[in-house]
Structures are given as structure tokens and as C-alpha cells.
Amino acid sequence: MNPKSAFSAVTTASGFPLSAVVGAVLPEMCTVIPTALFRSSFSALRTGFAAVVALALFVPALGVALPASAAPVTVTTEAELQSAIAAANTQVGADVINIGADILDVDVLLDVDDELTINLNGYSVGSVRVRAAADLTLEGPGSWTAGIDYGGNSADERDGDLNAAPGLGVREGSTLTISGLTVHAYGTFCDAAIGGWNTSAVLVCASTTIVEPGSIVIVGSDVYARGGSSASGIGGGAFSQSSTVSITGSVVEVSEGIGSQDRFGETGPNVLTVQNSTLINAVIEQTAVFDSGTVRFQGRSEIRQPLRNEGTIEVDPAGTLRVTAAVTNNAIIRPSTLVTNVGDMISGNSYRIIADVNALAPAAPATTVLTAYAPTLAAAGEEFPAVSNGQLVVSGWNTAPDGSGVTVTTSTALSTLADASGDLVVYAQWVDPVLTMAPLLAALTAGDSRSFTLDASGTEQTAAATFVSSNTSDVISGNVITATEAGTRTITARYGTFAVSTELSVEAAEFGALTVTPSVADVDQDGSVTLTIAGFDAYGNPVMVDASAAVVTSSVATDVIDSLTVTFPHASPHTLTVTLGAISGSTTINVIPAATTAAAGLAYTGSDAGAAGQLMWLALALVLAGLALVAARVVAGRA
The missing domain is CATH 2.60.40.1080 (Immunoglobulin-like)
Structure with missing residues (x-):
């Protein structure tokens, strides 16, 4: 059996665990055993420990009862919350308090001296400050407001609030865990919003009265922290160092203000660890590790202490990240254009790519410098510059001007080509355009x-x-x-x-015009013509038409119409119109009258029997008649 488990299984005569008894009595005994006794001999120390165990075995017989952990309790008022915490401070082991209603505007400072979990169950608590000298867990869902926001006004912090009052304080050796909550925490004059505090008088922050912060764990929460004057938002109070801070899957904003209240901790040996979270206006004043996942900086943030990045650091387009301390970048920081005041602070994945246009683009800059805080240009979100000389195009980039070196793409591992300082020169390769x-x-x-x-x-x-x-x-x-x-x-x-x-x-466009062409333009009376039609669009392009659907009409009602053939019984000009749908076309035919019958008794001469021939015969008849009249008169004269 595990010795620790065996020891825990031993109980006193009254049924209390021996481990609990020793845990309660041993610290008290150690305060009364002279220090010299411990230093004199191991035997004396063993004798003292035996005495403690013996005393613990006889405590029940003396009628002294040791407190035990209480069952979870539900509170709905500030008074009940204070009472429950006070009771929990007297219990042995962890206690649980459930919030059963909103507890607001109470402006109280509570001390937690024994391990405690407070479940908010979706309710809100405020403005309740806490100083934890033991492990404290605040669990959501719900919201917790710790203190009053004085907007960084140091006079209000001194005069309007409680002395030595962090927002959510945790003493060195203990852990404050914030899980699934929305938290607004405010420190006072020398006290952090979340972390350590200073016990000096209100108007004075002393290095001899600091309370170093314990560990701080923030998981799946939205946290806003404004530290007091000369104190951190998250970390230490005035004159104190930082604590171990772990932030996972959370959005954390540390407000700017007076003194160092815009900081994650003062400098110190402990580490800030962040994973898959967003930091807003964060000034990091302690050694930090950004684990796998993405950490996003919003607003104006700064790294002032060494940081090791193992994941992806994203800088919001509306913000900047100022780097004034060494950053070991084993992964990705982007975009590089929003990382300022870098100098040579970033090592690891930190490359400068000089893209040379290879003297063929006079209108463009000779070189373009790309910065990549990533293993490749693609991972850094960078692209080679788009350059052109008006005709030729860039087929790619190469480490040699004549293309005899190594072809470099946005996916090329930069560490394999960059020099010791992280520089890499590449040259544009020009070809005829496709x-x-x-x-x-x-x-x-x-x-x-x-x-x-x-x-x-x-x-x-x-x-x-x-x-x-x-x-x-x-x-x-x-x-x-x-x-x-x-x-x-x-x-x-x-x-x-x-x-x-x-x-x-x-x-061709739609049918829009129709032409009509007759077989002849002049025809004798009772003769016929045949019409031909053609279709066109509005621009004169031929269009196929259905002649069988055409309708022919004439200006002379006696005309005989058979499809596209027309016969003319009457002699005169005839206008023929052809209609196809809504489109029509016309033509005019000249019909010549038929010939008259020749005069009786006259022999056929083969001459034209027309009007001219008839006139000729009439003239001849008149001449003959005249000759006959002359002859008659001559005969009469002789008689």
C-alpha cells in the first residue's frame, strides 16, 4: 500500500482521519518547538514528531472536535456568501459554494483561507473583491466583477476604495483558476487587478509590505483587467514580481493606464504561457511561452521580456505589436508589417528576402524587401512582388541572376537558403509572355x-x-x-x-425588311408575272424567310393572284404588295392594253395592225376617193 494512502486511512478514536489531525496540529506544534531543537539533532526532531502524533491520538479523548469539509452550499445574497466563505475557511479540505442568484453592487472584500470552488451557475457577482491564501476556483458560466473601475485615476483609487485590495488576489503558493467566466477586475493604488497586492498604507507603496502573487490560470474566459497605479493588470502589485500565468482559449484585455497597470506581470522568474487566445493591449513584462495554437494580438501590444513562440502569433490589422525583447520564433508571426521596432530581437524564423528585378523593369524599384517571421513566405502570408516591364513577364525567382541557381517559391523552406543573418537574395527570371x-x-x-x-x-x-x-x-x-x-x-x-x-x-439580327422582285417590269394585258421575295435584318444582312407564308395584294381588284404569280386582265399600272408577318414590300407593274381588230376588206399586209397601220389605210382610202371625184368631174366636162 502507498504509505501516504495508509497514513490517510488511519483514524482517531472519534473517527477523524489521522492525516487531517496531523495536518491541523502539526503546524501549531512546529511553531512552539524551539528552532534550536530542530538544529541540535535529528533525534530531537523525531521525538517532537512522535509527540505530535501522540497528541493527535488523544485529542478526541479530550473532547476537541476537528472540522470537516462541508457539503456544497447555495447562496443568494452577499451576507450568505460571506457566511459561506467564513465557514469554508474553518473546514478541512475543499469546499464548494453555488451561486443561486445575482449578487450585485455589494462592494466587499472577502478573504479565502482554505481551498474553495465557487460555481456561478450563470449568475453575476459584483463588485466583490477577493484575497485568496489558498487555491480558489471561480467557475462559469456567469460573470464576476471584482472592484470598481476608477479609470486609472490614482486619487480615486486611494480615497474611494479599500486598502490592500486587489480585484482578484491570490497569494504566493496558491492558485487562482478562472474557468468559463466573464471577468472585470480592478486593482487599487498599489494592487494588481488579478494577482498580488501591497499591504502598506494607502498613500504609500513599500517594497517591504508586498504580497507576492500565486499562480493564475485562465481557461475559456473573457477577462478585462485594469491594475491599480504602479501595479499590473495581471501579475504582481507594486514592487512584486510576476507569478506563473496560464491563459488558454480566452480573450484577455489588460487596459492601459497609470504606472505599470497595462502589463502582464512585473519582471520575474515565472512564465506566462498562452495558447489559442486573444490578448488585447497586452504589455508582456515577464518571460513568456506561446504554446501550439494561435495567439492573436489586438490593439497596441508590446513584448518587453523574452518570449518563445511555438505556435502562430497573429497581429490584428487594426493593431501593432512592438518587440523590444528577444523573441525565439520557432513558428510563425504575421503579418510582419505590423511588427514594429524589431531590430534584431527575433531569432529562429526571421528572414529578409531581397527580391531583385534583375535590371529588366526600369519602372519598378530595383529591389523589394520582404520580411518573413515564418518558415516559408506562404506561411508568413507574403508574396513575391508583381513586376513587369510592359512586355516580358516573370516566370519565377532564382538565387542566381541567370537562373542557374535554386528556384525559390513561396513554399521554399527559407532556412535552407538564407545566410547566417537570415538574408536571401533572389532574382526575377524574365520570359516571353504566354x-x-x-x-x-x-x-x-x-x-x-x-x-x-x-x-x-x-x-x-x-x-x-x-x-x-x-x-x-x-x-x-x-x-x-x-x-x-x-x-x-x-x-x-x-x-x-x-x-x-x-x-x-x-x-444576322431579326427579320426586319422585305424586298419584292418581279419576273418582268412590263407585261401585256392578260399577261402574268411571278414575284421573288428576300428577307433582311436592320443592317442589311440576309435573313431566311418562308415564301409560302407570304400574302400578295394588288392595287387593282381585278388582278388574279395565285401565290406569288399575278395575272392582269386590266391594262394600267399595278402596285403589288407582299406581306410576311409584320413586314411588307412592294413593286409596280406596267400592264399594256391588248391590240384592236383590222379594217374589213383590206388585205393583210403583214404590217402592224396597230393604230399606226389603221391610220395608213385610212389615208390611202381618202386619196382614192379624191382621185375618183376628179375623174368624175372630167367626164362631166366633156359631156
């Missing part, structure tokens, strides 16, 4: 527009390109082509001395 034009094999409708883009080896260069079309009717504005003539044309993008092309197909 041009890509989009879209390929584009199509549009006449009258519409299409925009094109140009990519040069992965970088869009549309604005730097000139676009032309093989069809001179196309209208070009920048990278936008507007086409009205149907057909296929070639669109070319010219980038400096380089070019790339694609095809653009233009289709």
Missing part, C-alpha cells in the same frame, strides 16, 4: 457587342493591349467590339510586340 485571349470562338448577333480580355502568363493585361478586327466595318472601343455585318472575322490583341488572335462569328 498570351491567352478570351473568349475563344466568340459569337454574337449583328448590332451587339462583345468584350475580350488578354492574359499574359497568368496576369491580366487587357488594359495594356490593343484590339483590332479583320472586318473594317466593326466598331472597336478599347476591348469591346460592336459588329453589324454578318460573317466571321478575326479579332487580334496586340501586347507590345506580341499578339494573339481569336475568331468572332456574327449572325
Whole structure:
């Protein structure tokens, strides 16, 4: 059996554990045994210890009862809380107090002298200050306000609050644990918000009256701590050192103010350990370790004591992180642009990459310096500069100007190439651009527009390109082509001395015009014509139409219409109209009258039987009649 367990199993005659009895009596006995006795001989010390054990065995017989741990108690008022803590201070072992209602605005200072856990159960307590000389655990959910916020005004801290009153104080040798809580803690004149305090008079902080802080553990909590004048937000009071502080999965803000109240602890041998947490306005004044996970700095923060980073330090874009002490960076700090006043303070992953454009980009700076507090540029959130000389492009970066060295990418392990000081020079490698034009094999409708883009080896260069079309009717504005003539044309993008092309197909727009063409323009009376129709869009591009759906009408009602063929019984000008849907087209036909019948008795001469021929025969008849009349008159004269 484990000797400690065996010892604990022994009980007195009254049933009390012997270990508890010895634990209660031995400290008292040790105060009365002369120091000289301990120094004189081991035998004397053994005799004294035997006496203590013997006394413990006989205490029950003397009627002296030793206190035991009480059962968990629930409190709902400040008086009940004070009473429960006072009772817990007299018990042996850990005690538990459950908060059963909000206990607010009590402005009281409570001393915890024995191991205690206070469960808030979702309720709020405030403003209750605590000084713990034993292990104290405050468990959430819930909120705890410890003290009054004087805004860093030292006069108010001296005159308006209790002396020697930290917000949540813990004495050296004990541990304060804050778990799952929202905490607002405020120190007074010489006292930390969370941690140690000073027992001197209100107006004086003395190095001889300090109470060194115990360990502080913050888990899964939101904590705001404003220390008193010349005291820390979290850590030591005036003249004291820091304690061991552990912060995990929490958001912790330490307010700026008078003296050192904006600090995590004063300098000292103990360590601040942080994991997966956010620190706001944190000035770290003690040796620190940032464990695996991410620690995020918000606001204006500073590292004033050595720190070892094993995880990822993120600096909020709205804040800065000032580094004035040695940081051993075994992992990542980013972005480097928000880490200020560094000098040579950061070792480990701390690199300076000088990107040289290799003398081919006169418009750009000759070099660009990148800082990476990470094993690679990618881990640091950094990219190589985007440089261009207007035509050539950078295919990559190399440790030699002619590309004969090592190719460096954002994923390259910098430790393998950087020199002893962490510097690495890389040179841009220039090549002809690989041009890509989009879209390929584009199509549009006449009258519409299409925009094109140009990519040069992965970088869009549309604005730097000139676009032309093989069809001179196309209208070009920048990278936008507007086409009205149907057909296929070639669109070319010219980038400096380089070019790339694609095809653009233009289709006719909607049917918008109709032409009508007759087989002949003049026709004899009772003759016929056949019409041919053709469709076009608004820009004159041919459009297929269905001739069988066409409707033909004439300006002369007697015309005979058969589909696209028209016969004309009446001689005159005829206007024919063809309608297809909402679109119409017209043409005019000249119909010539038919010929009249020739005069009776006249022989057919083969001459034209028209009006001219009839006039000729009439003239001949008149001449013959005249000759006959002359002949008659001659005969009559002779008689």
C-alpha cells in the first residue's frame, strides 16, 4: 500500500482521519518547538514528531472536535456568501459554494483561507473583491466583477476604495483558476487587478509590505483587467514580481493606464504561457511561452521580456505589436508589417528576402524587401512582388541572376537558403509572355457587342493591349467590339510586340425588311408575272424567310393572284404588295392594253395592225376617193 494512502486511512478514536489531525496540529506544534531543537539533532526532531502524533491520538479523548469539509452550499445574497466563505475557511479540505442568484453592487472584500470552488451557475457577482491564501476556483458560466473601475485615476483609487485590495488576489503558493467566466477586475493604488497586492498604507507603496502573487490560470474566459497605479493588470502589485500565468482559449484585455497597470506581470522568474487566445493591449513584462495554437494580438501590444513562440502569433490589422525583447520564433508571426521596432530581437524564423528585378523593369524599384517571421513566405502570408516591364513577364525567382541557381517559391523552406543573418537574395527570371485571349470562338448577333480580355502568363493585361478586327466595318472601343455585318472575322490583341488572335462569328439580327422582285417590269394585258421575295435584318444582312407564308395584294381588284404569280386582265399600272408577318414590300407593274381588230376588206399586209397601220389605210382610202371625184368631174366636162 502507498504509505501516504495508509497514513490517510488511519483514524482517531472519534473517527477523524489521522492525516487531517496531523495536518491541523502539526503546524501549531512546529511553531512552539524551539528552532534550536530542530538544529541540535535529528533525534530531537523525531521525538517532537512522535509527540505530535501522540497528541493527535488523544485529542478526541479530550473532547476537541476537528472540522470537516462541508457539503456544497447555495447562496443568494452577499451576507450568505460571506457566511459561506467564513465557514469554508474553518473546514478541512475543499469546499464548494453555488451561486443561486445575482449578487450585485455589494462592494466587499472577502478573504479565502482554505481551498474553495465557487460555481456561478450563470449568475453575476459584483463588485466583490477577493484575497485568496489558498487555491480558489471561480467557475462559469456567469460573470464576476471584482472592484470598481476608477479609470486609472490614482486619487480615486486611494480615497474611494479599500486598502490592500486587489480585484482578484491570490497569494504566493496558491492558485487562482478562472474557468468559463466573464471577468472585470480592478486593482487599487498599489494592487494588481488579478494577482498580488501591497499591504502598506494607502498613500504609500513599500517594497517591504508586498504580497507576492500565486499562480493564475485562465481557461475559456473573457477577462478585462485594469491594475491599480504602479501595479499590473495581471501579475504582481507594486514592487512584486510576476507569478506563473496560464491563459488558454480566452480573450484577455489588460487596459492601459497609470504606472505599470497595462502589463502582464512585473519582471520575474515565472512564465506566462498562452495558447489559442486573444490578448488585447497586452504589455508582456515577464518571460513568456506561446504554446501550439494561435495567439492573436489586438490593439497596441508590446513584448518587453523574452518570449518563445511555438505556435502562430497573429497581429490584428487594426493593431501593432512592438518587440523590444528577444523573441525565439520557432513558428510563425504575421503579418510582419505590423511588427514594429524589431531590430534584431527575433531569432529562429526571421528572414529578409531581397527580391531583385534583375535590371529588366526600369519602372519598378530595383529591389523589394520582404520580411518573413515564418518558415516559408506562404506561411508568413507574403508574396513575391508583381513586376513587369510592359512586355516580358516573370516566370519565377532564382538565387542566381541567370537562373542557374535554386528556384525559390513561396513554399521554399527559407532556412535552407538564407545566410547566417537570415538574408536571401533572389532574382526575377524574365520570359516571353504566354498570351491567352478570351473568349475563344466568340459569337454574337449583328448590332451587339462583345468584350475580350488578354492574359499574359497568368496576369491580366487587357488594359495594356490593343484590339483590332479583320472586318473594317466593326466598331472597336478599347476591348469591346460592336459588329453589324454578318460573317466571321478575326479579332487580334496586340501586347507590345506580341499578339494573339481569336475568331468572332456574327449572325444576322431579326427579320426586319422585305424586298419584292418581279419576273418582268412590263407585261401585256392578260399577261402574268411571278414575284421573288428576300428577307433582311436592320443592317442589311440576309435573313431566311418562308415564301409560302407570304400574302400578295394588288392595287387593282381585278388582278388574279395565285401565290406569288399575278395575272392582269386590266391594262394600267399595278402596285403589288407582299406581306410576311409584320413586314411588307412592294413593286409596280406596267400592264399594256391588248391590240384592236383590222379594217374589213383590206388585205393583210403583214404590217402592224396597230393604230399606226389603221391610220395608213385610212389615208390611202381618202386619196382614192379624191382621185375618183376628179375623174368624175372630167367626164362631166366633156359631156
